[in-house]
Amino acid sequence: MDTNQILSFIRNIFNEPTSFIPLHAPKFIGNERQYVLDTIDSTFVSSVGAYVSKFEEMMKDITGAKFAIATVNGTTALHLALVLAGVEHGDEVITQPLTFVATANAIVHAGGIPVFLDVDRDTMGLSPKALSAFLEEFATVNEDGKCINRSTGRRIACCVPMHTFGFPARIDELVAICDQYSIPLVEDAAESLGSYYKGRHTGTFGSLGTFSFNGNKTVTCGGGGAVITDDETIAARAKHISTTAKIPHAWEFMHDEIGYNYRMPNLNAALACAQLEQLDVFIKNKKELADLYHKFFEQSSILSVKPIENANANYWLNTIVFQDHELQQAFLRESNDRKVMTRPIWKLMSSLPMFATCQTDKLEHAKWLEERVINLPSSVRINN
Secondary structure, three states: OHHHHHHHHHHHHOOOOOOOEEEOOOOOOOOHHHHHHHHHHHOOOOOOHHHHHHHHHHHHHHHHOEEEEHHHHHHHHHHHHHHOOOOOOOOOEEOOOOOOOOHHHHHHHHOOOOEOOEOOOOOOOHHHHHHHHHHHHHHHHEOOOOEEEOOOOEEEEEEOOOOOHOOOOOOHHHHHHEEEEEEEOEOOOOOOOOOOOOOEOOOOOOOOEEEOOOOOOOOOOOOEEEEEEOOOOHHHHHHHHOEEEEEEEEEOEEOOOOOOOOOOOOHHHHHHHHHHHHHHHHHHHHHHHHHHHHHHHHHOOEEEEEOOOOEEEEOOOOOEEOOOOOHHHHHHHHHHHEEEOOOEOOHHHHOHHHOOOOOOOOOHHHHHHOOOOOEEEOOOOOOO
């Protein structure tokens, strides 16, 4: 199968014979305009407004979490979750090197130091085997119940797996391993709204989960995020510190701790609510697209990634794996030259200059995937 065949197929399924095909474009085909205009008419366009509360209720209903807290974007959601999980300056946070840079950035924002461990090839998410091997070699739980990295002397304060491109990681195994070492787990579910593992929505396995509603996500509000949890105390503190830690009062300005101005504006929440109303339709359409890709590639040497057993992916991005790096790079050049937007998986976080000194394992699977993975156009194919 050559590049011409693949690009012709993509142009055919998107019914775009010559025009530019984006990687993932938003679709505004429901109540978006009505809700946004309603917000403008109300004059409540900032972080106080009915749509913010409605958005949080909808996120609880969709994920099954007991509490949801709206934030201004996915990075702030993850930063907030790490603070709530107890990460402090100088603590270590285990995560995967194969992720968007926001994951590692949020760890540093919280004062943490990332530790990058290998992923599974089939999920592209943090590997339970790699996590278990690392903790067996380096970790010990002291008398205070804190997990300490023997090689650095620092506390391992949290673990942050990410559900890559909406494909669920083996999250139950990761949680079980972390529990053995008294390590809180925060799920980076930024890309996996509408994805399930063993009947549970991603983001609900750890003590907290976070989501993104950036412009390229399955559901978008331009910029937005959410933290979910089942812990009432954590949820209350999340709401408090995300709104500058202001003590409620009719007119006084009193703040009782360092807070963050992380609340989602009502204007964005209005757009998010209209988009969430269409989540099931969007995901059904995206799974139909994924089926077309799977069928097209099934007789080729190119692997079309599918979720593991007991997992249902939202197929935020459709992912293929080439046989080697040379083929990956050749396809990226040709497809983008011909106005079909494709993208590689991210550069490993451990290879970026600001994270070059962070502890890692051998990262064998992560390096293998970095050299082979490509994302194909994955927009919802419904006319505006």
